[in-house]
Amino acid sequence: MIRFIKRIVYCFVGLLTFLLLMYLVAFCVGEPELNKDRYIKLYDDQNEIFYQSINNYSGQYVSLENVNPYFLKAIVSIEDKRFYQHHGFDYVGISRAIKTNVIKRKNSQGASTITQQYARLLYLTNEKTWSRKVKEAFFTLQLETHLSKDKILEGYVNNVYFGHGIYGIENAAQYFYKKKASELTLNEASMLAGVVNGPQYYSPLLHERKAKQRQALVLNAMYENHVITKSVLEATKKQTLNLAKEHSLNENMSTYYYKDTVLQELENLGYYNNQYLNKGLNIYTSFHQKYQDTLNQLIKEKDIQTDLQCAFTVVNPKTSQLQALLGGKDYSKSQYNRALHANRQIGSTMKPLLYYLALENGFNPTTSFLCEPTTFKLENQTTYSPSNFHKKYAYKDITLAQAIAVSDNIFAVKTHLFLGTENLYNFLRNYHIKAKNNASLALGTVNTNIYNLSNIYCNIASTGKYQPIYTIEKITDHQGKLIYQHKNKRTQTLNKESCLILSQLLTGTFNKQFSTYLSATMSNYQTKYTVACKTGSTDYDNLIVAYNPNILITGWVGYDDNRKMEQSEEKVITKDVTISFLNKHIKKESWYYPTSKLNAISINPLSGEFDENGIVYWFRKGTP
Template identity: 25%
Template sequence: MLKWLTRLFLFGVFLALSGVIAVFVLYQQIKPELPDVSTLRDVRLETPMRIFSQDGELISQYGEQRRHPISVTQMPPQLIDAFLATEDARFYEHRGIDPIGISRAAAVWLTTGEKRQGASTITQQVARNFFLSREKTVIRKIKEIFIALHIESLLSKDEILELYLNKIPLGHRSHGVAAAAQVYYGKDVGELTLAEMAMIAGLPKGPSIFNPISNPRRAAERRAIVLGRMLDTGKISRTQYDEAMAAPVAARYHGAEITLDAPYLAEMAHQFALSMFGEEAYTRGLNVYTTVQSDEQKAANAALIDGLLAYDLRHGYRGPVASLWQGNAWSMAQIEQHLEQQPSYWPLEPAVVTAVAERSATLIIKDRGEAQLDWDGIKWARRYLSDTRQGNALRQAKEALSPGDQIWVRPRGEHWVLAQQPEINGALVALEPSSGAVTALVGGFNFTLNKFNRAQQAARQMGSNIKPFIYSAALDNGFTLASMINDAPINHWDAGSGNSWKPRNSPNVYDGPIRIREALARSKNVVSIRLLRDTGIPVAMQRLNAFGFDTAGIPATESLALGSPSATPLQMATGYAALANGGRRVTPFVVARIEDTQGRVLYQAEPSAVPVISEENAFLISQALNSAIWGGSSNGRRWNGTGWRAGRALQRQDIAGKTGTTNDSRDAWFSGFTPARVATAWVGFDDFGRPLGRTAHNPNLGSDQVAGGEFGGSTALPIWVDYMKVALKDYPEQQRPVPEHLVTATIDTGSGLLSHDKGMTEYFVEGTEPRRYGRPGTQQQFGGTSITDELF
């Protein structure tokens, strides 16, 4: 008997040694194919590129995978317990492999021939997820075991668990528990309930099969298994188990946790990062910090949208989106089902009219239920006839609305207002004048409706926004702010075409001899043409080029003085920035810095500025543009500048700006600045040939309404004002210091010559101030050159 036991023991030893030798030989054979697991210490998880405002608000996210890596210490203990109870209950006890689980899987394979996935510890899953494919083969399983053993010798249990919980795919492009918490529940992991944690912990077995969004029944069954295992292992109490089991399956898809709406700017930042890092930008976890402040961007969004909707409102109501029924009304369920399929375009929400009273209407609004539309929200909606004609003012709600109408509404305080998608569009862009950093940018009414970025891409005729640059060239070529120019009609015969050119002022009023300061402030067209003639078209075009405007291909004609060249709103704001900052052309930029996932700075913006005009020239033009806001007097007569609405609204003396309107009012501009901010607002139709039209007074809307033609001062300027109210709130009024080489003189406002009386104080470059006193019939002498020819 002893002999047989000895032989049996020796046979066992032999088998054990043979197994060890076999494993050693197998290891040596596949060793060259095993990856270097030490790379896990420096692993870079594929994470999306995220775009932030300067103050940390998330603007957008780009990349196929949703992942937000977090440390294991940031994960709730119950969430970890849920995963361990389901995926690897002995995780903290084994050394990377679970012999019991492997034996069970082997037995199944030997008896059934099925190669089922199973017996993999969390460490093995890390090995597979980082280094291997998901094919079910014996050799892959053996490699997985060897890699798992290596990982256990290199990393701590917490490090392994952290890799696993950040790497694992959990459906809907979410990878890792933090991303899954956001995608399914719109929460941080620390805010999840036990039921939600168990739901996420049940996903690794089959992210599509047990998905709580697409398959809530199967998801609830899987959640029950997870909770049961947590109860069996003592991780939760019976009370917790019962409460979690009773919780509804409330998951729904949540997009990226966008906290600031700036899609046009986000796309600019996205393209910049892509140009620097290529396709890697989508997986490196880049954090791109833009130059915008969230409060300014929100103000810009609201200002442009309000301005475009205000234009649309005064031009009349174009009718409902659709008429859903004529006779029998739809049920509430039918209406709600229909509205669920309709898009929303902030701040517009789809709604259906269910009843109309004399001066009110009852609505069902998407996701908000029943609401009332009172008379104040309806009375504007006289009929739209054309861009220049509107119907009669409403007397009853039924003149605009009928039951069954699908309409748009927008909130106003606690009430709702009838609205419509505007056909007009626009842009607003703002810069820090000293650096060129973009502080706010909106490229249109709604990015979802149309992704064309008008702030950056829409080159439109400049109109009178060009005049400060024409005047800038004139001041460097023999003129001062006090120079007198004849504001009189021009009739220029063109022998080549056989036609005469008769440019007109807008309005068609002429004041005779007028100072340059007043002419620019009041946007006198014929004065701008006369200055261009005297300065010379080549000189003016060189000045435009210096400010950053492309004049290549522009006909060298006198129409240049009236704004025939085209520019984008961003180019326009950049040009005006040079007037605001003392004569330096800045390069606008939207990305302040780019960091990697560890916070290391990979890119830092370096603002650049190039002097293009003298500080004195910039100051003088800014002075004239300040008069465009605050007006002035001539010969005892008060006059308003074209931007007077900005002064009345903001009540700041440090504002300067210029309106701009092109032929037939196809484009409306306002560009203006303080030492702290420069901004340009533009309004127009995407159809270049469609004028902005005009409106008649609406008796229902009171006295404070825009009526008549659509111009820069009435259409674009209010948008600029609404933005600046927020942008300038933290910047005290600041007067610019007078440059060293400027002097002042008291001049007569009627002649521009020196005044014996009070007159007004004007600035001059040293040596250009007038030398004579004004008397009746006196002609001004400037630098020894008579400008009598400009008076008559």
Template identity: 30%
Template sequence: MYTPRRRAKHAKKKGPLHSLRVLIVFLFVVAAGLGFGYIFAAYQSLPPVSNNMRPAVSSQVFDSHGRLITTLHSDQNRLPIDINKVPANLQNAFIAAEDNRFYEHIGIDPIGILRAIVTNLTNRGIAQGGSTITQQLAKNAFLSQEQTLKRKVQEAMLALEIEHKYSKKEILEMYMNQIYFGQGAYGIQTAAKTYFDRDVNDLTLAQCAMLAGLPKSPNYYSPFNNLEEAKSRKNVVLDQMAKYGYITSDQAAEAKNADLHLSHNKQTAENSESESFIDYVSQLVAAKYGDDALYKEGLKIYTTLDTEKQHAAVQAMKNLPDNYTDKNGLTQPQGALVSIDPRNGHILAMVGGRGQDSFNRASMAVRQPGSAFKPFVYMTALQDDMTPDSTMEDKKVTYGGWSPQNAEKSYSGTMTLRQALAHSVNTIAVQLADKVGTSKIINNAKKMGITTLVEKGSTNDNNLAMALGGLTRGVIPLEMASAYGTFANKGVHVKPVAITKILDRNGNVIEDNSSGKGEETRVLSEREAYEMTSMLEAVIESGTGTAAAIGQPAAGKTGTTDDNKDAWFVGYTPAIVTAVWVGDDTGAHSLGEIYGGTVPARIWHDYMVQAASSDSSDFSVPAGMQKASRASETKSTASEKKSTKSTTTKEKSKQDTPQGKQQAARNNKNQ
């Protein structure tokens, strides 16, 4: 039994705890009030569900002079279709890919949200966002694409209201008629016509899965832009359909291997000289702001494209030879050209192929560079206290059983690094890589914008075959042009830039880089960059790239891979750097008598005599240095000419076999 004193003492102890509880309850009530107030305010500004679409405005793309290049149309290309005409496979494919609990939830799905959080945190299975099909319809039909809490609250409210007013079938019908599928196609009927040239009710299971996979990223997963990724996404959808019991595992396996029968009469959004560049810019904008913003929000996109240079690039690429027509109706070989201002990274011109398809080889094709990769080796040697006048011996060398060979399988003895690079001597490139270390070469290439190098795994690029361009994956033309721009820009790499400014439909600035440049990285000293330029000038003056000479200061490098499957010329003046690639799309066919010093060099020449005509300035000489004199230093002896065959017509780099590459890798690891 408590005494009065004890009770008083007990009451005194409980005083602070009681106050804390009151404070917590008070704060909870305030927070709840604010939350309900916020939700009520969001509800008050909801658009009526009967208003089924925000007015769409086409976006416009302008060149570097502010001239209109093209208009990106939005939902004019839409053919609505009744849900009863949509095959079950297509309906189920969308549900499996986007919202497998569609027929169970009430518009929002707490279970799906929790599952998505767990999936994304544990990185198991396919990444999920948690938004239901009804929420996506609400967002696309009634709301903007801004990522705010208010918009998410309104999206959920509208989803609940839509579910109350419409049946599940009606919601699914509106959703499939609303969404964007790429290539200017809105709605499933238009998409079926665009990609397969058939009506929705005639689609195969494989085609249904392909369409259902597109809305996640229509530009990226379009089979016209990126066929392999589109097939991979299609297979994910088929796996989801099998997982949820819409099809059997055997049906999924059969559909994965089925022919898609893509339309050969596909129409792109814009059929102009600037198509590749427009596609590149569109992907950048869509990745950052979404497809709806790109095609429906009336953006004004100002770019770095120079239409005069773009026209010159298109005309130069018409010099591609016509070897044969492949099974897809494309003329082979294909090619790519990309041109950049090395001082600010601005992309001036871009051609991604012959214009027969929408695959942008300038920004997406990953191809073997051959000897065009050698400058990364030589620049690393310059950083290792060597100079263009340093000498090495062209001789037989062996690394772990691998002996790199020159084109004519002969050797020319002692020569300078300038001579070795000018005539693309393989043995010296490998000796240099062994001397300076392959990891340093890879690091330099990465600093200069090459993103495709493989550094880990059982097959990687950290081996001596890399010195001759024998890479695990390859390189991208856009990145090669950007990398060579480091030499032209006195050792500073500038990341490529395609967009200078974007305005919204009301003229408000969304982003502005009009007075700036791409991200800069100092890679070489000015002295080292000038030494590299003087060596690469020798390539054009007396080496493998004489066909590229344009009558003004220029530097560059040829590249040809084993069996002549890829041929390159990458070169620059002080103000323009340009990469040209020629090759068979499949990589299975030889180019015949095409080498880096022939067709690519001539295409580069034809473009640059137009593009660089207004600026014939010489490369600036760093303080404390004298302008390099190359006439006597690059003059080949008779034996050197025999070795390289003055390889303007035969620069062919017999760099590596798979066995040789593996041996070089093993040897390098043992050093």
């Protein structure tokens, strides 16, 4: 027993000595850099700033004197009630957390102090590694040994996240209540203090009931810490949320999905870390403000009242520059970037990729297959029986030109099986898209996001030249020193002639001459100038890709929870937005020209026979 007690004493003394040594080292290292000069500025294609953040937040830095004391007392009570007593680590809280998590085996309980949270906000990412925890501990000690408690608290409330893209208490007060942080009431202050713990769960705009429950916990904590009386506690709980009628921080929040895409690319390039961020970063991008404004306005005009969501990208095929992006209909309500992260089934937008391979293997605009209900017997002895839209068939041979125009499923599957299913499967692998090598792949039974889909179509729209789409042109630090410069690495990965023939074929989707047993998919729409277009639809998703040599727009509409789209007006949003966008921004005719390896021939679009009054398509020279 005595030996056990000695071991406990030795461990305690060793731990105490280690902590004192750490405090000493943190003190000797010197005052921490609070990164008030740390910034990110994003510039558009006209070198105008469209987004900037100072010290990781957008907005005003306020002193504690300009924050209502109710909020300061509320945040301390709920987040770190011993903040003014401990020296960076709440050992009482740590002991309680260990007891709860390990001994009692209850739900996970943390013990992070405000100082620890502030250190994490200033210097660290959200990665859950031991190295990060060690860094967090050291930065916590450094803050505690050099700054007063009020300075730590001031930095914390100016950096903490409140959801909806809002950082800092002044911004939060403006956004939720249309008032300054100094003007907050107890009701409002306790509500905001509760949001900090989980902005996605406790936002009063998204989850009113949960927000009120969390506010009650904050008020109870304030009462237990003798900050408010019992009568004030009960009276405040009965009050309504008192939120502002409108919620906006600034008009540029509509650009935040694009901003998030840039920051993701910045991280992929290896520059989204403290080594570079602390020096300040000027990031010059391909952002096109007029394109973005048009997308925002068109979606706003749709006035979508349901949970229906959307995503759109606009790319320059000649450069692979991403010029505009929407990741949802309202960033303030959902920061989830669907353009980058929502992997959905792409439907018939797959077919042009299949037909590119067909053109590479001897097909031409007049190649024909019989269109009728068909059951295919596959190599694994199973059968596959696809059907056309509304189960309508021509019951005769149709041309590739018509199959593309009306999006015929039977023609697509026959082409897929004729070529061998591995061809399309391998084609997708070139773009890092994983699919199942099966018969239904021809009809788009693979999931990806529209950013990836745009990347593939950009390869076609650029007549076969490829480099991944991108946003960042160059990066400089606060002294103007060049850190990064994008290098054009476009290479010819697809056959130019096949891309040209395919693009010309995709103009047929607007042509009503093809509307016989099925309608041409874009026959109800007209564009001022020539455009290639392909739509895709499932019960749950609607997609579109449309382009000319200078602009490519890709769109998706659907529900996050994979709910079926029942209303007809929901199913045309992608078409309406895309065509309206193109008609506004295509200023003059800009279309491809056939190379010397191609002949332009007028054909009857239905029979495929030569017709001088028919539609002009491109054929490889020597085509019979």
